[in-house]
Amino acid sequence: MALQIGDIVPNFTAKDNYGNDFDSKDYLGKKTLVIYFYPKNDTRVCTEQACSFRDNYEDFKALGAEVIGVSSDTIDSHQQFSEKHKLPFILLSDSSKKLRKLFGVPNDLLGLIPGRVTYFVDKNGMLLLVFNSMSGKIHIEKALEILKRM
Template structure:
């Protein structure tokens, strides 16, 4: 499945770094930045998370809640948050259910080898739960500017 701008974002329930379960519908009435990234503590993913961290106040002023999501574990997310001092939660999607809902678990290729992995994609969701924008060409070091443009 993949989703498109103008559609309702698929609701899901998943665990964040603390082990607590959250649902996307918990954030109804707020704008949500749901960003899918490949792996904790890798250069591009760290650059992206730190860019969102460094501009977190501006994102909050614009009314956004930030949620990162990867297939890493809750424990991995907690270490990443602690190391990078991230002010937002990260969703552990180890079984890739949420990735499947949003169409971000895709076949990739590196050095001619094909494998499955996360397509770095950001979904901007409005207060009603509708997808307002999908950013597929994420600039990891300047991601906030892409969102707030």
């Protein structure tokens, strides 16, 4: 069952791009989160999306938000992708797809490609926005728009 606007995001764990344990309880209820799910490292649109989050990262930080990217790529792939594009935010490896299932991220293109969905979670852990679009750059605009309204 997909998370809906107004739901409290449950705690979750995963490995980050350096192989460290990530525990959402260190963030949920303490900090605004922009969690974006994307299909694959080093593909054109996914790279554009990650680099757009990178280029606007200081704006997110200034508005009190942390950006977290999630895909099913391996930890090594995330580390290489992060270093290659100088990404200042966390990437989580979801090879088991447990986070996709938890959030309810749908597949796109006849179910063949993992979906691209951004979730905006407020400081209290409440889901305020679910934005589903295969266009990567629009996700950054939508997340900044809602942050600026808060």
